[in-house]
Amino acid sequence: MSNTLSRPTIRKGLLIAAAALAAVQIASFGYVSSASAAAKSIVITIDGNVQSGWTSAAINGTTYLPVKPFAAALGATLKWEQATKTTTLTQGARTVKFGINSKSAVINGKSVALTNAAALWKDGIVWVSARFIADSFGAQIALDGTTSTLAITPRLxxxxxxxxxxxxxxxxxxxxxxxxxxxxxxxxxxxxxxxxxxxxxxxxxxxxxxxxxxxxxxxxxxxxxxxxxxxxxxxxxxxxxxxxxxxxxxxxxxxxxxxxxxxxxxxxxxxxxxxxxxxxxxxxxxxxxxxxxxxxxxxxxxxxxxxxxxxxxxxxxxxxxxxxxxxxxxxxxxxxxxxxxxxxxxxxxxxxxxxxxxxxxxxxxxxxxxxxxxxxxxxxxxxxxxxxxxxxxxxxxxxxxxxxxxxxxxxxxxxxxxxxxxxxxxxxxxxxxxxxxxxxxxxxxxxxxxxxxxAKPPEVAAPETPAAPAAPAATTPAPAK
CATH class of the missing domain: 2.130.10 (Methylamine Dehydrogenase; Chain H)
Structure with missing residues (x-):
């Protein structure tokens, strides 16, 4: 653990995007009843960056996002097969394949069941469960009800x-x-x-x-x-x-x-x-x-x-x-x-x-x-x-x-x-x-x-930080981190 009350490391910062917050309207599908589709504003962030221009849909308690911009924001490439209406997302060595309205998906060659999270098709756009796709690529996802923010964090x-x-x-x-x-x-x-x-x-x-x-x-x-x-x-x-x-x-x-x-x-x-x-x-x-x-x-x-x-x-x-x-x-x-x-x-x-x-x-x-x-x-x-x-x-x-x-x-x-x-x-x-x-x-x-x-060996460090004011002395020795 770092030293007791040590001064914060001046390593030139935690990246905080300065994009202005934009309210993103939740769009209900034409065939979704008003009882199952929410109608309120939500802000979507990917790794802290606000995704302006996105729409989302809340269907039967599941948040859906358009797959194309979502995949790009996660660093995944998209392949669409028109004949079978199947989407394949690839991120490095990881692949996720699913069909429209299918109750299952294939992740790295293994079939997994989808519970109320099947991909949907509307007006030429494939909509996917935000949680399913985030989980599939190891991203973290959290909905803050107080700020109506859906925060998705890729974990690389x-x-x-x-x-x-x-x-x-x-x-x-x-x-x-x-x-x-x-x-x-x-x-x-x-x-x-x-x-x-x-x-x-x-x-x-x-x-x-x-x-x-x-x-x-x-x-x-x-x-x-x-x-x-x-x-x-x-x-x-x-x-x-x-x-x-x-x-x-x-x-x-x-x-x-x-x-x-x-x-x-x-x-x-x-x-x-x-x-x-x-x-x-x-x-x-x-x-x-x-x-x-x-x-x-x-x-x-x-x-x-x-x-x-x-x-x-x-x-x-x-x-x-x-x-x-x-x-x-x-x-x-x-x-x-x-x-x-x-x-x-x-x-x-x-x-x-x-x-x-x-x-x-x-x-x-x-x-x-x-x-x-x-x-x-x-x-x-x-x-x-x-x-x-x-x-x-x-x-x-x-x-x-x-x-x-x-x-x-x-x-x-x-x-x-x-x-x-x-x-x-x-x-x-x-x-x-x-x-x-x-x-x-x-x-x-x-x-x-x-x-x-x-991982990086101990001797490999991040870019050297300019000298910071001296940190208060630790009350006990701390292990190297």
Whole structure:
């Protein structure tokens, strides 16, 4: 697990598309009764990117999407056989074949039953169950009823073969052939790859969208990405066009419409036009989350809003980004650094600062320790899982790492060991897979512990990050991740 209250890694960002949200009307088929077809707006996102111009249909409780744009967004090619009205989708080594109104489909040569999810035909368009197609290609799908958003996340992971890097799905099947010197995770539809000693960006089909031309390149955030050539930093848009060249000693990702910048030893924030909306004045600063950003003033930490106003006074030894509506803070103790607790966006303690160690919330739980042994609490501070471990990780994909006897494995939210502690170090699960390391060998495993592909070796890193302000010291040593 990462160090207690360590500063967020400034790795130029989580890719957040800046496309404007567009309400997408659910279209009912002509032969579908009003009782079975919903009639409300829904927003569809693929890997965080809003899919404008799409229509969808809710039929008997199943969400349907037009297959052609859906397949393209997942990186699959489509073949239509008119004579048999059969569709075949291919994504790397994976194929999914189905017919109109058929009660079954064929995935990689094996027949699978379809329950209320048969493909439909209307006005020359093939409509498919969003969940069936997403599941078939290992994508994650979730409907947020509060925002009427159907979020679909392809789950592709970098892997290694014969010294080159490509991408596999959660089943371990090759989706993009290993042909790159370096490959990084997909963020909002694009991934940074290295070819010919330079970095560029590819789409989910493995095609270069922005040619490999940069000495350094970082993930997109708020529709732009930071790139560096000849020591000069610039922000580019998704087509590779330079949109902003800030004159600072260091620039970081955009988050919530603002980017962190450094001049000398002080930090401030700029907007997308390059305007310095929060003057450079802080000794340390974090990204925005939940509308707030942690900053250091006169040696202590607090939080500011997007106008630069201090909304939570700087009275803490350390703070973290907000997660799950709560921010992890370290109170001041008699000898300086005190215990850990959690505050809301008003600065009120929701969970008192009584813990010797603490980590941010993930999947509704936060790891905290008293007397060196970890447990997990919910958002109200109630202990929901006690462990016997002195080193644990956050929950991701329902699993958290733990250390026992100098080795690492994974437990579920009941505390049951799902993957035995046999690895020298592990990383958190992300999009269905986790990287585990034994000696100099790295592999990708699924949530059952099965090795699905060879991963980047420990010495292979993502593009080097410009130096960030020093992170607060860990209270205990943490394993290399």
């Amino acid at each position: 992971h970098p892997y290694v073969s014969d010294g080159k890097q490509g991408y596999v799905n959660v089943f371990g099947e090759t989706v993009i052939a290993p042909k790159f010197e370096e490959a990084n995770d997909f963020k909002e539809g694009l991934a940074i790859v290295k070819q010919g000693g330079k970095y560029g960006y590819i789409d989910i089909q493995g095609k270069f969208v922005i040619a490999a031309q940069f000495n350094e390149a970082y993930d997109f955030s708020d529709g732009v990405a930071l790139v560096v050539n000849d020591g000069k930093s610039s922000y580019i848009d998704a087509k590779g066009k330079t949109v902003l060249t800030p004159e600072y000693d260091e620039a970081f990702d955009f988050s919530g419409g603002l980017a962190l910048v450094r001049k000398g030893d002080l930090f401030g924030y700029i907007d997308h036009t390059g305007k310095e909306v929060i003057p450079v004045q802080f000794e340390d600063a974090f990204y925005f989350s939940n509308g707030l950003a942690g900053v250091q003033i006169d040696g202590k930490y607090g939080y500011i809003d997007k106008t630069g106003n201090v909304v939570i006074p700087a009275t803490f030894q350390h703070v973290s980004d907000f997660s799950g509506g709560l921010g992890l803070v370290q109170a001041e103790g008699a000898d300086g650094e005190g215990s850990f607790g959690f505050v809301n966006t008003k600065g009120e303690f929701v969970i008192s600062a009584t813990y010797g160690q603490g980590f941010s919330f993930s999947e509704g739980l936060a790891a905290v320790a008293t007397d060196g042994v970890f447990s997990y609490v919910n958002g109200k501070g109630a202990t929901v899982l006690s462990t016997k471990y002195e080193d644990v990780g956050d929950f991701h994909d329902g699993l958290a790492s733990f250390e026992e006897g100098g080795k690492y494995g994974f437990i579920n939210k009941k505390g049951e060991v799902v993957i035995k502690a046999i690895y020298d170090s592990v990383e958190a699960f992300d999009k269905g897979l986790a990287r585990v390391i034994t000696g100099t060998t790295a592999n990708l495993i699924d949530i059952k512990g099965k090795v699905v592909a060879q």
